[in-house]
Amino acid sequence: xxxxxxxxxxxxxxxxxxxxxxxxxxxxxxxxxxxxxxxxxxxxxxxxxxxxxxxxxxxxxxxxxxxxxxxxxxxxxxxxxxxxxxxxxxxxxxxxxxxxxxxxxxxxxxxxxxxxxxxxxxxxxxxxxxxxxxxxxxxxxxxxxxxxxxxxxxxxxxxxxxxxxxxxxxxxxxxxxxxxxxxxxxxxxxxxxxxxxxxxxxxxxxxxxxxxxxxxxxxxxxxxxxxxxxxxxxxxxxxxxxxxxxxxxxxxxxxxxxxxxxxxxxxxxxxxxxxxxxxxxxxxxxxxxxxxxxxxxxxxxxxxxxxxxxxxxxxxxxxxxxxxxxxxxxxxxxxxxxxxxxxxxxxxxxxxxxxxxxxxxxxxxxxxxxxxxxxxxxxxxxxxxxxxxxxxxxxxxxx
Ligand SMILES: Cc1cc2nc3c(=O)[nH]c(=O)nc-3n(C[C@H](O)[C@H](O)[C@H](O)COP(=O)(O)OP(=O)(O)OC[C@H]3O[C@@H](n4cnc5c(N)ncnc54)[C@H](O)[C@@H]3O)c2cc1C
Numbered sequence: 001x002x003x004x005x006x007x008x009x010x011x012x013x014x015x016x017x018x019x020x021x022x023x024x025x026x027x028x029x030x031x032x033x034x035x036x037x038x039x040x041x042x043x044x045x046x047x048x049x050x051x052x053x054x055x056x057x058x059x060x061x062x063x064x065x066x067x068x069x070x071x072x073x074x075x076x077x078x079x080x081x082x083x084x085x086x087x088x089x090x091x092x093x094x095x096x097x098x099x100x101x102x103x104x105x106x107x108x109x110x111x112x113x114x115x116x117x118x119x120x121x122x123x124x125x126x127x128x129x130x131x132x133x134x135x136x137x138x139x140x141x142x143x144x145x146x147x148x149x150x151x152x153x154x155x156x157x158x159x160x161x162x163x164x165x166x167x168x169x170x171x172x173x174x175x176x177x178x179x180x181x182x183x184x185x186x187x188x189x190x191x192x193x194x195x196x197x198x199x200x201x202x203x204x205x206x207x208x209x210x211x212x213x214x215x216x217x218x219x220x221x222x223x224x225x226x227x228x229x230x231x232x233x234x235x236x237x238x239x240x241x242x243x244x245x246x247x248x249x250x251x252x253x254x255x256x257x258x259x260x261x262x263x264x265x266x267x268x269x270x271x272x273x274x275x276x277x278x279x280x281x282x283x284x285x286x287x288x289x290x291x292x293x294x295x296x297x298x299x300x301x302x303x304x305x306x307x308x309x310x311x312x313x314x315x316x317x318x319x320x321x322x323x324x325x326x327x328x329x330x331x332x333x334x335x336x337x338x339x340x341x342x343x344x345x346x347x348x349x350x351x352x353x354x355x356x357x358x359x360x361x362x363x364x365x366x367x368x369x370x371x372x373x374x375x376x377x378x379x380x381x382x383x384x385x386x387x388x389x390x391x392x393x394x395x396x397x398x399x
Contacts, residue, residue, distance in 0.1 A: 002125045002308055006056040009063045016042060016067035021174040030074035034109040037068075039230040043108045051100050052108055054359040058295050062244065063357055076110045078343035079154045083107040083114035087162050087241025089299070090232045093157070094179070094220040103160070115158035116236075117149040117182065117206060118229065122399070125370045126150075127164065127233075128173045129397075130228055132208060133368030134165035134180065136215065136222075143167075143180065148205065153364075155191045155204040156340055158184045163213075164229050165224055176394050180255070181217040188212065197356045199336035202343070233366065241308030242288045242300075251318040251354060252281050258325055265325050273321055281318070284310040302378035303370040314363040319355040326351050 007015060019040050023033055038052040039044055045060050047053025052064030068075070076084055084107070091103050106112040123129040132147025145165055155161070161182045168176035182189070193201035220228040248256050258265065260272060288307050291300075323330035334350035346354055362368040376382040389397055 003375060007054060007061055010117070011046065012054075012056065012060055012063050012341075015040070016064055020067075020071050020073065024355040025068075025071050025073035028074075031109050031111055033074045033263075034076060035105060035111075036073055037073075037107045038105050040069075042347070043066075043104075047104075052090060052104050053196070055185040059293050062220070062292070072201045074315055076108060076154065079157050080107070080110040081239065081343065082116050082154060083090075083110075083112070083113070083355075084160075086116055086236045087114045087160075089235040089397070090219060090228060091180075092230050093299070093311065097180070099219065104132070112159040113157050113365075114343050115152050115155040115161045115163040115184065116232070117152055117155075117163040117208075119151045120148060120151055120233075125367055127229065128177065130164055130166055131227045131393075132163075132165045133169075134178060135212065136167070141215045143215065143218070145180075145208050145211045147208050149208065150205045150311075151203045152191070152202045152206045153196070154343070155184065155206050156193065156201075158186075160184060161206075162219075163230060164225050168266070168393065170304050170393050171223070173394040174226045175223055176291065177227035178222050179225040179347065180213045181219060182211060182213055183207075183217075186211040193340065195338060197359065198353055199333075200339045202341050219252060222255050229367060231299070231300045234302070234304055237308035237390045238295070238300045239290070241311035242291055242304060243291070244292065245283065245285050245288070247282060248278075249285075251315050251346075251358065252278070252381045254351070254354070255318055255325065265327070270321070270325055273324075276306065277314070277317055277321060281314050302374050305366065305374045307366055309368055309375070311373045312368055315358040315361045322351045323355050330355075330389070 001067060011397070019037065021043060023036050025033060028036070041049055041052065041054035042064055043052030043143075045054050045056040046058035046066055048055050053113065088104060089108055091100055091146060095103070116182055118130070120130050123133060132145060134143040134145045136143050145163070146167065152161075161184050163180045163182045164177055165180060166176050167178040170176070182373060184191070188209050190207040190209070192206045194203050195201045196203070255274065256278070265290070286311070289395055291303060291307055292302070330351045332350070333352045346357060366374070377384050
């Protein structure tokens with residue numbers, strides 16, 4: 001790591017332009033382009049040098065993103081979201097130097113895709129209840145993992161998973177977990193599609209039978225999985241709900257486009273609803289912008305739950321309004337083919353697809369009810385829910 005001062009916005013802009021001059025975004029293959037971008041410290045500017053960053057303030061990432069977007073440079077694909085938004089910040093926070101060097105570059109260049117093996121049939125909101133067991137063999141220094149995970153987005157495209165497993169059933173549930181990186185190609189891992197209301201199978205159920213994880217692929221200490229998982233979850237909420245968006249972007253774009261292009265659909269009532277939605281969406285967008293600027297001085301905290309909550313509420317209101325606006329046409333479903341999507345193209349699909357897919361927004365990354373609990377307890381400081389299972393050994397909990 002050099003002792004040079006972290007660059008400011010102007011220096012970063014120059015750095016990106018020099019990089020673009022040396023790597024033509026139109027002709028350099030995306031993987032090569034992204035790998036070189038990582039090497040130049042322009043992947044995540046707030047990460048340390050050597051880990052894809054420059055040790056710069058986090059807020060300056062926006063400067064870099066704007067420059068690359070203006071040059072229409074290759075970006076990591078949508079299905080790299082779990083690697084980028086969740087695995088990378090966790091590996092940065094808890095990974096050894098060896099782990100950071102091994103995983104971060106191919107994660108950013110999307111040569112390796114990641115998924116998140118957290119939820120189980122009996123552990124979703126109550127993630128600390130996971131029953132998937134990891135047992136350590138001191139002779140081989142390898143963990144053997146058995147269990148079942150569910151709702152695993154993009155597991156069918158993944159190479160690695162971040163995994164939370166129970167390593168000690170004799171202590172209270174939050175204290176008996178550890179956090180691992182699992183090679184999803186291990187013969188003990190079976191990925192099966194789960195078809196959703198949209199007709200697609202974006203997520204999966206994953207059966208783990210005797211999968212092996214070398215101890216070197218543990219992130220954080222044995223028994224510290226809850227702490228590590230919380231870093232992932234805080235980042236997940238910002239990754240899902242706090243993305244930079246242009247005005248009238250995201251799910252609102254097709255609604256305002258239809259409103260402008262098809263005046264015959266307008267009614268005074270719908271105009272009132274659309275204006276309210278427009279203002280609320282803009283307020284949420286600017287709040288997200290403020291959150292990203294606050295992140296300049298640290299990692300995401302419980303405040304990220306608010307942007308994720310607003311994202312879910314607004315997406316469901318927006319897609320509902322779109323169906324109302326389109327009338328009969330909105331009720332016709334465009335395509336119920338069983339597909340394995342790559343996470344892109346929501347706005348190219350018909351309104352019915354967006355309406356159904358947005359239902360998942362208030363479940364994925366923490367349900368809206370659970371996020372309200374987090375905001376109440378950890379942001380507003382209201383009294384905590386009663387938790388009778390906190391000090392009971394996990395194996396003695398009723399199931
Ligand atoms: C599109 C999508 C993608 C997903 N991708 C992934 C993934 O890649 N990896 C992964 O691990 N998981 C993933 N999930 C799973 C997701 O994280 C869980 O579904 C979620 O945490 C809720 O858990 P659950 O489904 O078990 O519901 P439950 O936890 O059983 O909740 C049922 C209901 O009870 C409510 N509830 C539960 N606890 C409380 C409480 N304390 N207070 C008030 N209400 C409560 C909930 O809000 C919900 O309405 C995905 C889910 C969706 C929809």
